Structures are given as structure tokens and as C-alpha cells.
Amino acid sequence: MPDVRCLTAPGAALGESPVWSAIEGCVYWVDITGRKLHRTTPATAETQSWAMPGLIGMCALRRVGGLVVALADGLYGFDPESEALDYLTQLEAPPHENRPNDGKCDAAGRLWVGTMNAAEKNLASGSLYRVDPDLTVTEIESTLGIPNGLAWSPDDRTMYHTDTRAGVVRSWAFDVASGQRTGPTDFFTFDRAVSGAVDGAAMDCQGGYWAALYGGGKLIRVLPDGVIEREIPLPVSQPTMPAFGGADMKTLFVTSASQNLDPAALKAQPEAGALFAVDVDIAGHAVHAFAG
Numbered sequence: 249m250p251d252v253r254c255l256t257a258p259g260a261a262l263g264e265s266p267v268w269s270a271i272e273g274c275v276y277w278v279d280i281t282g283r284k285l286h287r288t289t290p291a292t293a294e295t296q297s298w299a300m301p302g303l304i305g306m307c308a309l310r311r312v313g314g315l316v317v318a319l320a321d322g323l324y325g326f327d328p329e330s331e332a333l334d335y336l337t338q339l340e341a342p343p344h345e346n347r348p349n350d351g352k353c354d355a356a357g358r359l360w361v362g363t364m365n366a367a368e369k370n371l372a373s374g375s376l377y378r379v380d381p382d383l384t385v386t387e388i389e390s391t392l393g394i395p396n397g398l399a400w401s402p403d404d405r406t407m408y409h410t411d412t413r414a415g416v417v418r419s420w421a422f423d424v425a426s427g428q429r430t431g432p433t434d435f436f437t438f439d440r441a442v443s444g445a446v447d448g449a450a451m452d453c454q455g456g457y458w459a460a461l462y463g464g465g466k467l468i469r470v471l472p473d474g475v476i477e478r479e480i481p482l483p484v485s486q487p488t489m490p491a492f493g494g495a496d497m498k499t500l501f502v503t504s505a506s507q508n509l510d511p512a513a514l515k516a517q518p519e520a521g522a523l524f525a526v527d528v529d530i531a532g533h534a535v536h537a538f539a540g
Contacts, residue, residue: 253525260521265306266491275501278304295365305348309537316538317349337383351398355404357539362395381539397426397449402533421432448489451533484520492532500526
């Protein structure tokens with residue numbers, strides 16, 4: 249069983265959206281409800297943090313440098329050196345009760361990002377959007393509860409996504425040239441009450457789909473045929489998202505949450521809300537940067 253290393257102090261309310269920067273040798277990640285963007289350097293175990301002006305649902309690298317971050321009122325560019333936020337575009341017109349949740353870029357540099365209700369998780373008011381490099385925003389799917397699990401196959405021909413409340417990860421045939429998807433097909437089903445819920449996901453170079461099971465305290469690797477190939481237990485019950493990184497792309501960086509844990513649970517898992525590192529024997533598939 250792989251060693252699981254804790255890289256940061258615990259306590260993030262809802263750690264999410266880790267992304268590896270090979271140029272900087274660091275992991276960017278967010279605390280959604282803690283309204284912070286973090287940068288952790290595994291080699292030194294140092295973490296730098298920036299307060300955000302609102303709920304921050306996700307972050308991704310940007311081809312022009314810096315990051316793109318999703319806040320409740322829209323997408324922003326962020327320069328870690330100057331600490332400047334640059335407004336790019338809105339996802340949803342106000343007034344609305346949604347916040348962004350889970351997002352990644354496809355091979356053409358389009359940003360795909362979901363939204364969910366910020367106050368009532370049982371209300372399916374969320375959507376999945378595609379943001380093209382020219383900042384055109386297209387709604388792809390609506391009436392989502394908790395959009396999660398976004399990933400693409402190594403050949404970019406299959407897109408994976410889930411509404412966590414639906415209990416199924418679905419796959420779509422994906423055309424990277426046009427940014428269109430067709431389908432869907434049920435890829436992997438899960439029972440949130442039994443196994444925990446599929447939250448964030450990452451893809452390895454062999455087509456293995458790595459998912460964090462929120463409430464289940466583990467990572468799973470699902471093969472392209474939907475069969476679980478391995479499970480890796482974690483020291484926290486609420487892992488949220490894995491991301492491949494490291495010099496050889498064989499380290500999974502995993503965010504976690506401390507939200508909704510009572511005092512007894514926090515005592516039993518003192519590292520809840522920390523960022524973890526797990527070395528595996530399969531390299532990750534590259535994660536792309538936003539071209540906008």
C-alpha cells in the first residue's frame with residue numbers, strides 16, 4: 249500500500265481543485281468556503297496563501313501565465329507575483345445563488361466548469377459551462393446538483409463527468425477540435441451512503457480514472473470498463489480531489505475537507521483539511537492550461 253504523506257497543516261474547510269505547476273514545482277489548490285487560494289511546494293513543505301474576495305470554486309493554470317480562478321461572480325485571472333485579480337467574464341447573470349465547483353481545461357485550452365447552489369445542496373440549480381479561449385460562455389448542461397469528477401481520456405476522445413448526487417459517473421464521446429460531446433453512457437455507479445461519493449477525479453496515462461470518495465476516506469482507480477482496479481485508504485474521511493504531479497507525474501496530490509465533522513470526528517482524523525501526497529506506479533495524464 250502506498251505511503252500517504254501530509255504536506256500541509258490541517259483545517260481547510262473545503263480543500264479542492266489541486267493542479268500541478270511543473271514550471272514552479274508546486275501545487276495550487278483552493279479552500280472553497282475558506283475563500284483562499286494556496287500554493288504548496290512539496291520539496292520545502294511551504295505553503296503560501298491568498299485571501300479571495302468570495303467563494304473560490306476552482307483554479308487552473310493559464311497559458312499566458314498565472315492562473316484562472318472561478319469566483320461566485322465570474323472568472324478572474326490571478327497573478328501570484330503581483331496578487332492582482334483581473335476580471336474575465338461571468339458564468340451566470342445575477343442574481344443567483346450558485347457558486348462554481350470543479351473545473352478543468354480540455355486539450356484545446358477550453359475551460360469546463362460547473363456551478364452548484366451555495367446554500368442548498370439538494371437544489372439542482374447548477375450547470376456545466378464551457379468557456380472558450382475568446383471567453384465565450386456556453387451552457388452545456390443544466391439542473392445539476394453537485395457537478396464533479398471532470399476528466400478526459402489520454403486520447404482526448406472521452407470526457408467523464410458526474411453529478412455527485414446522481415450516483416453515477418458518465419462518459420461522453422468528445423471531439424477536441426469542436427469542443428462538442430455526445431452521449432452519455434453510464435461509466436461507473438456508486439452508492440454515496442455505502443462507499444462515499446465520487447468527488448474530484450484525475451486521469452492517468454493508461455486511461456485509469458482516479459476518484460476521491462468523499463465520505464468514503466479513500467482513492468479508487470477505475471479502469472475504462474468501469475471496474476475498480478485498486479483502492480487506497482486515506483487518513484481522512486472527506487478527500488475531495490486528486491491531481492497528478494511531481495517530476496515523473498507519479499505523485500497524486502489529494503485535497504481534503506474538514507467541514508461538517510463533529511469534535512469526535514476531528515479528533516479521530518486530525519489531518520482533515522490538509523493536502524496529501526501519494527506516490528503511485530503509473531504516471532498521470534497531462535492537465536491542460538486555459539488558453540483564454
